[in-house]
Amino acid sequence: MIYEILTTSSMAAIAGSTYFFRNKNSNDHEKIKTIADAAGLKTKEGTIRIYRKVKKKDYTEYIYKIPLGLSFKQFQEHKQLFIDGLNNKSQSDINLKNFKNIDWKGDVIKQVKDIFNNRVKLDKQIEMEYDGMLRFKIYEKGLDTMYPFNEVMLQNKWVVPIGYTYKDLLTHDFEKRPHMIVAGATGFGKSEFLKLLVSVLVKQQPNHLRLHLIDLKGGNELGPFKDMKQCVNFARESKGAKRVLEDIQKDMNRKLDDLFEKGIKDVKRAGQQERDFVFIDESADLDEDSRDIVVDIARRGRSAGYRLIYATQYPTNETLPSQVRANIGARVCFRLETNTQSRAVLDEGGAEELPEIEGRAIFRRVKNHIVQTPYIEEKEIDEIIGPHIRIKAKGGIQC
Numbered sequence: 001m002i003y004e005i006l007t008t009s010s011m012a013a014i015a016g017s018t019y020f021f022r023n024k025n026s027n028d029h030e031k032i033k034t035i036a037d038a039a040g041l042k043t044k045e046g047t048i049r050i051y052r053k054v055k056k057k058d059y060t061e062y063i064y065k066i067p068l069g070l071s072f073k074q075f076q077e078h079k080q081l082f083i084d085g086l087n088n089k090s091q092s093d094i095n096l097k098n099f100k101n102i103d104w105k106g107d108v109i110k111q112v113k114d115i116f117n118n119r120v121k122l123d124k125q126i127e128m129e130y131d132g133m134l135r136f137k138i139y140e141k142g143l144d145t146m147y148p149f150n151e152v153m154l155q156n157k158w159v160v161p162i163g164y165t166y167k168d169l170l171t172h173d174f175e176k177r178p179h180m181i182v183a184g185a186t187g188f189g190k191s192e193f194l195k196l197l198v199s200v201l202v203k204q205q206p207n208h209l210r211l212h213l214i215d216l217k218g219g220n221e222l223g224p225f226k227d228m229k230q231c232v233n234f235a236r237e238s239k240g241a242k243r244v245l246e247d248i249q250k251d252m253n254r255k256l257d258d259l260f261e262k263g264i265k266d267v268k269r270a271g272q273q274e275r276d277f278v279f280i281d282e283s284a285d286l287d288e289d290s291r292d293i294v295v296d297i298a299r300r301g302r303s304a305g306y307r308l309i310y311a312t313q314y315p316t317n318e319t320l321p322s323q324v325r326a327n328i329g330a331r332v333c334f335r336l337e338t339n340t341q342s343r344a345v346l347d348e349g350g351a352e353e354l355p356e357i358e359g360r361a362i363f364r365r366v367k368n369h370i371v372q373t374p375y376i377e378e379k380e381i382d383e384i385i386g387p388h389i390r391i392k393a394k395g396g397i398q399c
């Protein structure tokens with residue numbers, strides 16, 4: 001017993017001193033300064049000068065004065081150098097808990113060696129801002145690969161969760177931006193994300209939601225929602241999709257005429273609470289006439305209460321016509337295969353460089369954010385939709 005106490009205390013001393021040296025060695029300010037110098041971000045007058053270091057709950061902020069003659073943009077252009085530099089040394093995972101778990105009857109030397117050799121990859125993230133001073137916010141940890149859906153992620157009304165950045169959960173308000181493009185190569189989480197959106201909308205607005213679901217991937221993904229009383233239309237092949245879209249267009253025209261006659265600009269001002277959400281997956285399989293209707297919904301649907309969620313695995317200028325893109329501001333883009341595809345969705349490259357992680361996406365809302373979308377299990381979907389399933393009449397449900 002005494003032997004163990006003595007050994008644990010001496011191990012704790014080793015762990016403590018190693019921790020001290022580790023932190024000393026990983027001085028982020030020194031690294032930032034060294035990287036800035038190495039990147040040529042200095043003038044004859046000198047280099048960046050630290051003004052203040054502030055420790056916050058989620059991050060540490062380093063505030064610098066930059067020498068006259070250098071711009072913030074020049075620092076921003078080297079952001080990746082700073083990220084790589086701050087992460088360029090993995091740490092040993094040395095802590096007291098590991099020492100306490102040592103089996104003293106086993107090979108102690110080997111276990112201690114393993115503790116010292118077990119290295120943890122650094123995953124620091126940075127944010128750079130300028131307000132007369134150059135601010136580096138350093139977050140210790142990047143994104144997890146899985147954020148299981150949880151009711152705390154629910155928002156309110158027509159605001160839905162989109163995904164986590166390394167600092168917070170980003171949301172989207174369909175009242176502010178009515179339509180959304182969702183793109184991504186097969187297997188990276190597009191369909192799961194659509195199911196998350198439908199589930200959240202049903203949960204938050206069961207009495208005001210009207211769903212029009214077009215699932216051209218055989219109906220398997222959106223099929224479970226078709227028996228809900230919120231589902232007005234469901235189609236799983238392109239002819240059916242065309243019929244549904246024609247009906248939507250007629251209804252939209254009728255609602256717009258009605259608003260016009262009353263001299264009211266949109267359904268919101270008319271005090272109408274219902275919203276019609278049109279989900280289309282896979283939009284590349286729509287025929288030309290259907291795509292023309294989609295363009296019309298994207299252009300005029302907003303005032304009539306129509307919201308379009310337009311998903312594709314094959315983003316090209318044909319599947320995402322310029323008129324659709326011009327009218328759809330919000331984009332959620334999972335990993336894509338090529339830079340050209342990325343530009344078809346985001347107007348710039350980047351989606352082809354996302355890590356191959358399911359659920360990892362770029363959310364474009366004014367600027368681009370890398371997010372990990374929440375993952376909702378089938379069981380949780382069933383619980384949400386269960387109370388809304390219609391009792392089947394003889395001959396089945398007609399949506």
Ligand SMILES: Nc1ncnc2c1ncn2[C@@H]1O[C@H](COP(=O)(O)OP(=O)(O)OP(=O)(O)O)[C@@H](O)[C@H]1O
Nearest residue numbers: 146185186187188189190191192358359373374375
């Ligand atoms: N947000 C997420 N977090 C973690 N894992 C996820 C997430 N979304 C999806 N996955 C995993 O990835 C798998 C594929 O996702 P999904 O079916 O949505 O891909 P997809 O892009 O729609 O592919 P396809 O176009 O072939 O249907 C899921 O079965 C799940 O295991």
